[in-house]
Amino acid sequence: MSETTQDVLGELAKVLEARKGASPDSSYVASLHHKGLNKILEKVGEECTEMLLAAKDAQQTGEKDELVYETADLWFHSLVALSHLGLGPDDVLQELARRFDLSGLDEKAARKPQ
């Protein structure tokens, strides 16, 4: 991961945290927190669908700008959801780091039968 990536996520996390105490009239993030988790999750679902559609379009046309744009929307709203529940990008990055050198196939095989 580039330093830029870490800086952007870190900076965004700080802004999201600060917006928890802001007026919903002056901030989109504050308005989401004000509306509550269900509204935030509705937005995550919406942005997820838009990202999937953009990925299919990108495959067909080779044009990837829309995919990057929609993925940014999805990441952003996912971070708002995490922030609403007291979590941040560090929590997810640490989990991803924990998985380094752990093959997805090995991890799946090691899971207990449900």
Ligand SMILES: N=c1c2ncn([C@@H]3O[C@H](COP(=O)(O)OP(=O)(O)OP(=O)(O)O)[C@@H](O)[C@H]3O)c2ncn1[C@@H]1O[C@H](COP(=O)(O)O)[C@@H](O)[C@H]1O
């Ligand atoms: N990264 C983002 C970001 N990405 C997307 N969005 C907003 O997410 C919204 C969702 O997009 P939609 O197309 O679904 O908009 P919509 O249909 O109007 O949304 P709804 O009415 O359905 O809720 C838009 O209003 C976008 O502007 C963002 N809003 C804010 N940020 C970051 O959060 C910071 C704080 O923002 P405020 O809280 O508004 O100050 C900003 O400085 C940015 O860094």
